[in-house]
Amino acid sequence: MARWQPDAPGRLAAAALDLFEENGYENTTVIEIAERAGLTKSTFFRHFPDKREVLFGGGTVAGLLVEGIASAPPGAGPLDTVAEALDALGRTFFTADHRDFSRRRQAVLNAHTELREREALKRIGLTASMIEALRHRGVPDLTARVAAQLGTLTWEIAFDQWIDAGNGEGFGPLARQALAEVRAAGAAG
């Protein structure tokens, strides 16, 4: 019995996205997703508790953010630290070859309330991870909460621009630009 599957979560997510687009989220079953990915139902459930979770694969993004925050230069301020983390995300996760998938995935999420809810909760979890990583660097709690909140907003802005088909720029530079704007807007508030 082969327990290990090369990137099974990624194959399952890709298969699920195809099927959600073709037949709709509601009309797609876990068995169909597994079949399309060339895997079994039990492999699916080894990676995801249910269908709703298949497009929110693992803690990759949270891990990258936490790593990026931890490895920012010691003297960096809270928002610059968050900027480093978003840069790291752009280099290793929101890469050019991941853009088409990200755009299609977002369109499916936006179209389904229960997926948007799951996304909202995941985002709160990511913000919490950033807060924790900032506090670990010695940033005071409230400053960490504000920086993480503004970082999440920066991410949302940069992500929307990045998945936009007409825009060839990378996620990292877009996030830098968005953060500068968020900072200026915050100062104006």
Place this chain on the structure above:
Amino acid sequence: MARWQPDAPGRLAAAALDLFEENGYENTTVIEIAERAGLTKSTFFRHFPDKREVLFGGGTVAGLLVEGIASAPPGAGPLDTVAEALDALGRTFFTADHRDFSRRRQAVLNAHTELREREALKRIGLTASMIEALRHRGVPDLTARVAAQLGTLTWEIAFDQWIDAGNGEGFGPLARQALAEVRAAGAAG
């Protein structure tokens, strides 16, 4: 046939909270909630699409925030405008006699993933309402997004303090204090 019920949503929410505490969220049915409130199942469904929605009654909070933002003094900056809205909320919704219910409700939400998800989505909706109301006052889009995001964070901090049993202070003053701290933390970022 009496179609109109005096504060039926409020009675249903109070009955639901009692039952969720007594028997658990999963073990409570819509029929039981309606019966405990002295109402019928069809009255329940006239006000809420499902059980999950019963603790998120109506758009009261969104309406109060939007009203508070619209009626802030013309010269007020974006964050001061948000502060006015939180004040308004404290005067008319998060009042002393509502505190016990709010604390009990929050404990139930915190204990159930699907309620926390619903709450997360509602919060995004509230932030969006604030952004829209700020833009309506002529605040530039990005400034409005930053102010609304910091306003939501301020709310969360103040709300957690307000429902804390040991703290007799009103929501409005707590929000003012929290906003000052958020502002200072933002400036430090």
